[in-house]
Amino acid sequence: METESKRKAIYDFLVAYLTEHGFPPSVKEIKEATGIKSTSSVHFHLQTMADMGIIELPFPGSARAIRIPGYQFVRRNDCGEQREE
Numbered sequence: 001m002e003t004e005s006k007r008k009a010i011y012d013f014l015v016a017y018l019t020e021h022g023f024p025p026s027v028k029e030i031k032e033a034t035g036i037k038s039t040s041s042v043h044f045h046l047q048t049m050a051d052m053g054i055i056e057l058p059f060p061g062s063a064r065a066i067r068i069p070g071y072q073f074v075r076r077n078d079c080g081e082q083r084e085e
Contacts, residue, residue, distance in 0.1 A: 007045055009034040011054060014068060024066040 013033045017025040027039045027046075036042050046066065050057045059065035 003045075006034065006036060007049055007054070010036075010042070010045055010049065011068075014055065014066060015071065018068065018071070024064045026064060 010030055013030060014024065017029070017033075025033070027042045030036070030046075031039050031042045034042075036045070046055065046057065049055045053069065056067040056069060057065060058067060
């Protein structure tokens with residue numbers, strides 16, 4: 001898988017995961033979902049994507065601190081009510 005397609009796979013997974021769960025996936029979950037071989041490669045791609053402005057890493061070193069500019073994810077509680085994240 002070439003670099004650009006890896007980043008696209010990461011981005012698509014982030015959007016899908018955030019939409020479903022309301023919080024970002026772990027680096028390990030990204031690795032497993034995209035078929036990337038190591039967590040260090042995932043970290044490299046995430047940092048590159050942040051440098052490009054595709055995603056935001058507001059808290060460096062935090063496992064689940066990933067934001068996607070322009071997206072506001074809403075999670076539903078058990079009663080079906082919306083709750084902004």
